[in-house]
Amino acid sequence: MTKHPTLASLAADLDAGRTTARKLVDDCLARIADPAGEGARTFIHVDREAAIKAAEAMDKLREIKAAPSPFAGIPISIKDLFDIKGQVTRAGSRALDDNPPAEADAPAVARLRRAGFVVIGRTNMTEFAYSGIGINPHYGTPKAAFNRDAGHVPGGSSSGAAVSVADGMAHAGLGTDTGGSCRIPAAFNGIVGYKPSQHRVPRDGAVPLSFSLDSIGPLARSVDCCAVLDAVLADAPIVPLAPRSLKGLRLAVPTTVALDELDDAVSVAFERALKTLSGHGAIIEKIELPEFLDVAPMMAKGGFAAAESYAWHRYLIVAQGDVYDPRVRERILRGETQSAADYVDLITARKSLIARACARLAPYDALVMPTTANTPPKIADLADDKAFTKANLLALRNCTLINMIDGCAISLPCHRDGEAPVGLMLAGVNGADREIFEIAAGLEMVVRG
Numbered sequence: 001m002t003k004h005p006t007l008a009s010l011a012a013d014l015d016a017g018r019t020t021a022r023k024l025v026d027d028c029l030a031r032i033a034d035p036a037g038e039g040a041r042t043f044i045h046v047d048r049e050a051a052i053k054a055a056e057a058m059d060k061l062r063e064i065k066a067a068p069s070p071f072a073g074i075p076i077s078i079k080d081l082f083d084i085k086g087q088v089t090r091a092g093s094r095a096l097d098d099n100p101p102a103e104a105d106a107p108a109v110a111r112l113r114r115a116g117f118v119v120i121g122r123t124n125m126t127e128f129a130y131s132g133i134g135i136n137p138h139y140g141t142p143k144a145a146f147n148r149d150a151g152h153v154p155g156g157s158s159s160g161a162a163v164s165v166a167d168g169m170a171h172a173g174l175g176t177d178t179g180g181s182c183r184i185p186a187a188f189n190g191i192v193g194y195k196p197s198q199h200r201v202p203r204d205g206a207v208p209l210s211f212s213l214d215s216i217g218p219l220a221r222s223v224d225c226c227a228v229l230d231a232v233l234a235d236a237p238i239v240p241l242a243p244r245s246l247k248g249l250r251l252a253v254p255t256t257v258a259l260d261e262l263d264d265a266v267s268v269a270f271e272r273a274l275k276t277l278s279g280h281g282a283i284i285e286k287i288e289l290p291e292f293l294d295v296a297p298m299m300a301k302g303g304f305a306a307a308e309s310y311a312w313h314r315y316l317i318v319a320q321g322d323v324y325d326p327r328v329r330e331r332i333l334r335g336e337t338q339s340a341a342d343y344v345d346l347i348t349a350r351k352s353l354i355a356r357a358c359a360r361l362a363p364y365d366a367l368v369m370p371t372t373a374n375t376p377p378k379i380a381d382l383a384d385d386k387a388f389t390k391a392n393l394l395a396l397r398n399c400t401l402i403n404m405i406d407g408c409a410i411s412l413p414c415h416r417d418g419e420a421p422v423g424l425m426l427a428g429v430n431g432a433d434r435e436i437f438e439i440a441a442g443l444e445m446v447v448r449g
Contacts, residue, residue: 169437
């Protein structure tokens with residue numbers, strides 16, 4: 001699936017003495033520092049000295065059979081949205097430069113450290129996580145791993161997280177997902193991204209975009225990698241993942257909204273994946289899902305993200321609004337025009353949406369759809385605001401459907417080598433995380449052909 005190793009293979013190498021945590025960290029730091037690479041745009045801050053010390057400590061613990069987990073010593077990147085003790089959390093912006101350093105790690109970061117993962121640095125992101133494209137005018141925009149000379153967008157908002165994993169600058173990344181911010185960059189960079197059921201991972205210590213929709217999830221190189229990280233983040237036992245047999249699985253493909261305006265490359269890769277799954281015994285059923293028609297009207301005034309981000313930003317944007325990315329500022333300010341009644345209507349409408357969608361999906365093992373309607377556009381083609389808005393909406397659309405129904409979802413690559421990257425999204429209702437991982441592990445073995 002990728003030239004870079006998985007967490008399982010790294011853990012095996014560490015256990016057998018074929019590598020060390022220090023070597024893994026040194027290799028990642030070398031990739032970050034490579035002037036021919038994307039390190040300077042992928043990372044906002046690199047924890048060089050702290051990472052080396054942590055790696056050496058994990059090597060010593062492993063020598064005396066006291067490593068906190070099999071994954072101790074593996075470098076992981078952290079999205080700039082999260083608090084790391086002693087560092088300023090900027091959320092991909094310059095508006096928070098004067099904030100004091102964090103007094104403690106965010107719980108998600110603390111849990112990764114407790115398992116022995118080594119924090120290699122803070123990754124770049126869309127400012128304040130408010131876009132599915134990944135462009136950042138403050139720190140530069142890392143190019144997607146695909147066709148790099150052409151300069152394609154990395155996907156957002158966890159742009160640096162995905163590129164760090166795709167390029168071997170880290171072996172996993174911590175991201176967030178409000179409308180696809182783990183899954184979109186994963187799809188655009190040919191890796192795996194997971195959005196858990198929202199309640200699984202505490203969101204404290206992370207700058208919010210929408211507290212109704214924000215989730216915290218991993219980006220990595222395999223379904224199993226994401227399952228391991230999800231367990232760590234959820235403070236749950238790491239249980240070996242048993243791939244589900246595809247034979248007899250009932251997979252629903254929503255024909256409502258999710259298949260509209262697909263790029264040709266997305267359509268071809270998706271239909272090929274469906275044919276492959278059917279050939280392995282899965283029962284593919286294309287269904288109407290009229291609940292999805294409700295989502296766009298709910299977003300008409302900016303939805304939860306505009307209302308809730310404006311509540312958080314309203315004083316900062318008065319003082320520092322000229323520092324914001326204008327495209328981000330504009331989206332946040334849409335929340336200023338929402339009334340309290342609008343917001344109450346949103347809450348009521350979403351509650352109904354979740355109940356109706358869950359009832360309709362009950363007969364199926366999972367939903368299957370393209371992660372994004374588009375392949376990654378070129379950065380240069382999005383200088384025009386209209387082109388940017390269209391690409392952003394196409395990137396976010398399908399993923400947002402799952403956040404709005406309070407579900408969980410994974411994106412895994414379904415394109416073939418040499419093709420434009422295309423993500424296959426497998427989704428379930430709230431709480432179906434383990435089932436989605438098991439089904440995705442079964443899919444992963446066949447969809448790349």
